[in-house]
Amino acid sequence: MADEMGLGKTLQCITLMWTLLRQSPDAKPEIDKVIVVSPSSLVRNWYNEVGKWLEERVLPVAIDGGSKEEIDRKLVNFISQNGLRVPTPILIISYETFRLHAQVLHRGKVGLVICDEGHRLKNSDNQTYQALNTMNAQRRVLISGTPIQNDLLEYFSLVHFVNSGILGTAQEFKRKFEVPILKGRDADASDKDRLAGEEKLKELISIVNRCLIRRTSDILSKYLPVxxxxxxxxxxxxxxxxxxxxxxxxxxxxxxxxxxxxxxxxxxxxxxxxxxxxxxxxxxxxxxxxxxxxxxxxxxxxxxxxxxxxxxxxxxxxxxxxxxxxxxxxxxxxxxxxxxxxxxxxxxxxxxxxxxxxxxxxxxxxxxxxxxxxxxxxxxxxxxxxxxxxxxxxxxxxxxxxxxxxxxxxxxxxxxxxxxxxxxxxxxxxxxxxxxxxxxxxxRGLKDPVLVSSWDAAVSFVFHQRSHEDQRGVV
Missing domain, CATH: 3.40.50.300 (P-loop containing nucleotide triphosphate hydrolases)
Structure with a gap:
């Protein structure tokens, strides 16, 4: 879910949790437990939002502090729950706490994992990504208002997390998409390279759109103040x-x-x-x-x-x-x-x-x-x-x-x-x-153009290099 900031991604996910916890085509709950993983500063915000919209219909558990033994005990109580209507079906936890206590949560399975500010998972080699990726979860939702941070390989990691294999392996993705797209965006690219890069970008978008929703803040322009x-x-x-x-x-x-x-x-x-x-x-x-x-x-x-x-x-x-x-x-x-x-x-x-x-x-x-x-x-x-x-x-x-x-x-x-x-x-x-x-x-720049020109030229080289890596073309 890559809607821009302020479009209510949190509320949409709360609606999704409530729906899956209460109904399905088989007239019974589709899932029994949900884990919401977020930055530490948002754990309490998620807890408050769930309470605001669902009131006492669902009781969430938010872990935002405590000793290792106390946190382990809460996690064991959560993950060991079974049945159609478990007492506390929603766990809200920070990325850091999840990584440190992942072995406890790996003992069981959950129906849904929601990762807020999911661009935290842009590096598939870090421990947090690995801990979440090995979690036994039937469904995964990743939320980010800015899904592309630096380069396409990071974007691949996010897509791979929610839909493993849809873009192949990292090496296949790099050969098939990243290299031709970057080549087409190079300042010295030929018309043929640019055309090939655009075609690969369109192909990538068509594949990713199967598992991605992206809406811009234009939707809110008539509802929000100037x-x-x-x-x-x-x-x-x-x-x-x-x-x-x-x-x-x-x-x-x-x-x-x-x-x-x-x-x-x-x-x-x-x-x-x-x-x-x-x-x-x-x-x-x-x-x-x-x-x-x-x-x-x-x-x-x-x-x-x-x-x-x-x-x-x-x-x-x-x-x-x-x-x-x-x-x-x-x-x-x-x-x-x-x-x-x-x-x-x-x-x-x-x-x-x-x-x-x-x-x-x-x-x-x-x-x-x-x-x-x-x-x-x-x-x-x-x-x-x-x-x-x-x-x-x-x-x-x-x-x-x-x-x-x-x-x-x-x-x-x-x-x-x-x-x-x-x-x-x-x-x-x-x-x-x-x-x-x-x-x-x-x-503002200095008044002396002679002194500044050499440094500006040098710094512009750094940003020129970054512009090749930044797929949004922002320098």
Missing amino acids: KIEQVVCCRLTPLQEELYKLFLKQAKPVESLQQGKISVSSLSSITSLKKLCNHPSLIYDKCVAGEEGFEGALDLFPPGYSSKAVEPQLSGKMLVLDYILAMTRSTTSDKVVLVSNYTQILDLFEKLCRARRYLYVRLDGTMSIKKRAKIVERFNSPSNPEFIFMLSSKAGGCGLNLIGANRLVMFDPDWNPANDEQAMARVWRDGQKKTCYIYRLLS
Whole structure:
């Protein structure tokens, strides 16, 4: 089930579970037990949704914490149930807990396994995929709003999980589909290669459509409020510009990228520049240590600088964010979701909120599963005073329902555009009543074209390589 975000995939699956647990052509239940596997941040959400729609007709069991012995006992009780009407037919469990306790669940069989945010299974070699794939289940449903993350082989893993053999083996799939499709999309491809690639893509779509449903958010356009997405280009501050120029002069990975070589140090350099564009404090420790690219950079910081203070005036993005929050707070009653890939940025958000006296909540990977569900529910309440919800895209960028807010700021872009799409869909979804505003903050280029051109050419090589791998053609 590959419907775009916000189209009610959870409700559709709850309907499916209820139907199969209660009826069949033989006038008896089609299945006896269901396992729902989801990211840890969504376990409690699934439990609440089942309770909301089915009330007390079906009793689910949600495992979101506890000792190993306690979890094993609950799993044994669930998997050992038999009969037409078992007491607790639905188990909701996280991917991590399933993997750690898979041997208990493998002792029995279930009628249906539902994998939420199923793009977690894009790698058929990882332990979670293997643990789920060996589960004795009659039926499998995989849910993902962004089924293609990076390349076609990952997409093959998802299709193979729900319908084993429909695309052959991984080697057969690569030879028959992936190679000709990629060859046809190459910048230097001939007309013959392009035509062959298009034909193979059409053939692949016709096969996959037998076990896939994909609907876009256009369905909701007449039911949901307007969504306004704005790309905000932020000018670098003088400090950021000087640090950026210094790095370009010193960094050796620039030379290797220009020669067409991608190394670990090259990608590390791009990450350093991403952090610099977010806020100079994120690379302050590198400057203190005099690491490659930042030798002598400490002298560029203002006298008495301390990385413990937020100092928004030193970052173009942070200045823009400060303005957005101030205007939103003073002129509207809207709430705001702040999204970043880095917990260090969330720390800066916290400092800014404390300085401006904004009430906020924060969700990242350190928060327990139970607490995540509580703060989401509290934030969505109109009577709750919290103004800002800080969100780590890695910990809560998928599946969360944050309709209590109608403004979302993407502070930094992800390498994978699918992750950004997931994060932006947290506010514009079913249940939203207000006009939604999405702000994507990007740093503008430097003023000196001579300095920038070499680095831009080098970085464009990386993204050119990725564009060959990204089957959606998004760069």
